[in-house]
Amino acid sequence: MDQHLGGGFVDINTVHRYRWPTRRNDLRLAPGETFLAGGSWLFSEPQPAVTGLVDLTALGWPPVETSARGLRLAATCTLAELASLSGTGWTAEPLFRDCCRALLGSFKVWNVATVGGNLCLALPAGPMIALAAALDGTLEIWRPDGTQYTLDAIDFIVGPSQTVLERGDLLRAVDLPARALTGATASRKASLRPLGRSAAFVVARRDPDRRFTVVVTAATRHPHRFRFDDLPSRHELRAALDTITTWYDDPHGSPDWRRAITLHLAEQVRADLAEEAVPR
Numbered sequence: 001m002d003q004h005l006g007g008g009f010v011d012i013n014t015v016h017r018y019r020w021p022t023r024r025n026d027l028r029l030a031p032g033e034t035f036l037a038g039g040s041w042l043f044s045e046p047q048p049a050v051t052g053l054v055d056l057t058a059l060g061w062p063p064v065e066t067s068a069r070g071l072r073l074a075a076t077c078t079l080a081e082l083a084s085l086s087g088t089g090w091t092a093e094p095l096f097r098d099c100c101r102a103l104l105g106s107f108k109v110w111n112v113a114t115v116g117g118n119l120c121l122a123l124p125a126g127p128m129i130a131l132a133a134a135l136d137g138t139l140e141i142w143r144p145d146g147t148q149y150t151l152d153a154i155d156f157i158v159g160p161s162q163t164v165l166e167r168g169d170l171l172r173a174v175d176l177p178a179r180a181l182t183g184a185t186a187s188r189k190a191s192l193r194p195l196g197r198s199a200a201f202v203v204a205r206r207d208p209d210r211r212f213t214v215v216v217t218a219a220t221r222h223p224h225r226f227r228f229d230d231l232p233s234r235h236e237l238r239a240a241l242d243t244i245t246t247w248y249d250d251p252h253g254s255p256d257w258r259r260a261i262t263l264h265l266a267e268q269v270r271a272d273l274a275e276e277a278v279p280r
């Protein structure tokens with residue numbers, strides 16, 4: 001099984017079974033099977049334990065559904081589809097593009113990589129977790145026994161490449177409530193190299209009722225979210241961020257540097273949103 005992505009062909013020569021599910025019952029994984037969404041990670045490195053793929057894109061879920069309650073992003077919504085979303089009327093709309101841009105893939109990656117794949121891969125630099133957590137997203141998870149549950153996006157990722165999902169669980173959708181979509185948003189990203197993976201990604205939201213939310217990802221082992229009743233002072237924001245103890249350490253940045261740059265970026269998004277005309 002191979003796919004052409006960005007730089008070249010990547011073979012997964014252990015795969016001998018490929019399924020196109022059409023209904024929920026088809027989603028029960030057999031031993032060795034795994035869910036395939038865009039494949040931008042699955043086909044990027046050897047997967048010796050994978051002998052079968054279940055292609056979620058065959059389910060034909062609408063990528064984005066709008067209603068008075070807000071927006072529902074299917075797990076299979078691609079980054080390209082999300083980034084091109086316009087005319088929703090929500091003030092938070094620019095954040096979709098900002099978060100997609102935080103993933104520095106070519107257009108080929110953007111055209112296949114999905115919201116769900118990004119969340120389930122759970123890299124600290126996964127920008128879809130920042131988006132979902134900053135907009136108070138709720139995740140709908142389907143269990144193989146036919147049940148389902150929802151959970152706050154901030155609770156989905158428990159560590160690098162680790163989510164709450166158990167074998168066979170499927171992320172169906174991310175629901176973004178209208179209340180959060182009416183906020184003004186700002187984001188900042190830092191990398192060691194101009195085209196490097198995010199070492200720190202900070203997203204903030206200020207609501208019409210003045211409340212302020214800030215989310216830190218990429219710099220930490222799992223996402224952190226802080227809420228304030230009004231715009232925090234520089235000191236209050238810093239005191240909140242100083243409670244973080246899970247600064248991440250990998251070739252994209254040391255924990256000390258990540259902490260320092262996160263404080264800097266957080267102050268920038270705070271300043272951006274301080275200038276927003278928020279009615280009292």
Ligand SMILES: Cc1cc2nc3c(=O)[nH]c(=O)nc-3n(C[C@H](O)[C@H](O)[C@H](O)COP(=O)(O)OP(=O)(O)OC[C@H]3O[C@@H](n4cnc5c(N)ncnc54)[C@H](O)[C@@H]3O)c2cc1C
Pocket residue numbers: 006034035036037038039040041042043044056075076102103104105106109112113114115116117118119120121123124125126127169170171172197198
């Ligand atoms: C050049 C390049 C740059 C990249 N940069 C980044 C980056 O900056 N940040 C980052 O986070 N990632 C990055 N990636 C990794 C990857 O492309 C993205 O995380 C992408 O969003 C993964 O989505 P996908 O749909 O391609 O997932 P896939 O590769 O199809 O799947 C990823 C994993 O998630 C599981 N999965 C997928 N969908 C579901 C679902 N709905 N329910 C349950 N399990 C599911 C799959 O079984 C698999 O284990 C990069 C990749 C490339 C090639």
